Amino acid sequence: MARDSNRLTAVAVRKLTAPGRYGDGGGLWLQVTSTGSRSWLFRYMLRGRARQMGLGPVDLVSLSEARDAARDSRRLLLQGVDPIDARNADRQATMLQTARGASxxxxxxxxxxxxxxxxxxxxxxxxxxxxxxxxxxxxxxxxxxxxxxxxxxxxxxxxxxxxxxxxxxxxxxxxxxxxxxxxxxxxxxxxxxxxxxxxxxxxxxxxxxxAPVQHHAALPFKDIPALVASLRERDGTSARCLEAVILTAVRTSEALEATWSEIDLAEASWTIPARRMKGGREHRVPLSPRVVDILSALPREGEFVFPGAKAGRPLSNMALLTVLRRMGREDLTTHGFRSTFRDWAAETTAFPNEVVEMALAHAITSDVEAAYRRGDLFPKRRKLMEAWGMYCTGRQ
Missing domain, CATH: 1.10.150.130 (Tyrosine recombinase, N-terminal domain)
Structure with missing residues (x-):
């Protein structure tokens, strides 16, 4: 009677080099490919489906080790467990255990x-x-x-x-x-x-x-014309930048990092790219006549509109705070001028709230409103910023 298992011998395994599959019994096969590679396979049926699982190359897995692996797989099949699924689960567990060691x-x-x-x-x-x-x-x-x-x-x-x-x-x-x-x-x-x-x-x-919330120190809007008048008497890039921050109501970093490529003096507009905006959305700023005058008078020496002392770098936030300190206004912050603008618009003008909020580039909190408001109200915001510029310069 032909042997149903252990048909192969270690000597035979070494000598079998012709392409093909050679059975050892019990589902274990030696596979030799046309390229000369030799490996072990375990072939089985599960739920009417033929499957095969690699057990490793002959030069790394001996005949006896391959038989042990095939025997373990047959035991799993007796329990209704797919050997391939079991091996994958073991590998996943090992990988997870290794990953969980990450600090x-x-x-x-x-x-x-x-x-x-x-x-x-x-x-x-x-x-x-x-x-x-x-x-x-x-x-x-x-x-x-x-x-x-x-x-x-x-x-x-x-x-x-x-x-x-x-x-x-x-x-x-x-x-x-x-x-x-x-x-x-x-x-x-x-x-x-x-x-x-x-x-x-x-x-x-x-x-x-x-730690109660502390808001940025803001100047009452009735005092802004006097401060801007005092600021205009000062020379230097820092003073002009601070004046532009006040007149445009932008965030400090948006002004400090402004580049000439963003400015269109002919159209009196400034387009701040989304990557520089807090809300991640492009923001167009209408420039009032005084802001156009400020920018037109600045030398174009490099990329930044308001260059700092270091080549290729913009002004620092401390530069604007230093201007305020020298004016004797250590009580103020540059960000606080946005609140000054907001209070002025709410208390002294009839501009709609949505126009003021869009001028400040505030996020739209209502999903419904955001879905319907697709424009940026630029013409209306231009009128708002021109009115603010006139108020700040004492011409209103």
């Missing part, structure tokens, strides 16, 4: 690397890295990301929650994002221990309770 620092660095291209402000990456390096990494950095729980998150955040509340709040949000990224990658599971709503808000006092 919090590794995940944070990979998160920053993956997202930094979408961060408009170059300072954003530095702030991310700095806060994590200072507060999170000393506690969490070397730990497997899968092991981080609420107690560890609190160990990072709680010590500075009352003394550096804003920093602590940003830090919490960044830890939450890193842990969400790790979960999406399969490095951890379960609820995020750094989430605020319904979790940490039960363990820590609200930010507003320990």
């Amino acid at each position: 919090f620092r590794e995940c944070a660095e990979r998160y920053i690397e993956a997202h930094q291209a979408g961060w408009k402000n170059p300072k954003h990456r530095a702030q991310w890295s700095s806060t994590l390096e200072t507060y999170a990494f000393p506690v969490l950095g070397g730990l497997p990301v899968s092991d981080i729980d609420t107690g560890l998150v609190l160990k990072v955040i709680e010590p500075i929650w009352s003394t550096k509340t804003e920093t602590a709040a940003r830090l919490r949000g960044r830890v939450e994002l890193v842990l969400d990224w790790a979960a999406a990658r399969g490095y951890r599971d379960g609820a995020n221990p750094a989430r605020w709503r319904g979790h940490l808000d039960k363990l820590l006092p609200a930010k507003s309770k320990v």
Whole structure:
């Protein structure tokens, strides 16, 4: 009687080089390809379907090892388990176990690397890295990301929650994002221990309770003409930039990083690209006559409209604050002039609220309104900014 199993011998395996399949029995086959490669196969039927599973090359897997692997596969089949599915599950478990060994620092660095291209402000990456390096990494950095729980998150955040509340709040949000990224990658599971709503808000006092919101210091609008008149008496790029910030009601960074390619003096307009806008959407700014005069008088020395002391770099935010300090107005911030503009428009003009909000490039919070408002109300905003320019220069 022919043998049903163990048909092959180690000597025969070494000598079989002609292309084909040679059975050892029990579903185990030696496969020799036309290219000369030789490997083991386990062939079987499951639920009426023929399948085969590779067991490895002959030079790495011996005949006895291949027989053991085939025997293990037959045992799985007796239990109704597909050997291929079982092997895939084992590999997934091994990969997951390896992945779960990734540290919090590794995940944070990979998160920053993956997202930094979408961060408009170059300072954003530095702030991310700095806060994590200072507060999170000393506690969490070397730990497997899968092991981080609420107690560890609190160990990072709680010590500075009352003394550096804003920093602590940003830090919490960044830890939450890193842990969400790790979960999406399969490095951890379960609820995020750094989430605020319904979790940490039960363990820590609200930010507003320990650090009340402080708005940017703003000048009352009735005092703006006098300040602008004083500002016009000052020479220098910083003074002209600050005056332009006030007259256009843009955010400070939007003015500081303005380039000549964005300015169209003939059309009296300034188009700020989406990548430089807080809302990620292109914003057209109508330029009042005084702003056109300011820009027309500036020398075109390089890319930036308001160049700084360093070649190829714009003015810094400190340059504008220095102008205010020299004017004896340390109580003011450049961002606060947007509030001055908003108060003036609301209390002294009949311009619709949506025109004023669009002039400030505020996001539309209503999905319905956003769906229907597709224009940028530019002609109406030009009239608004011309009225503001006249008011600021004392001609209204």
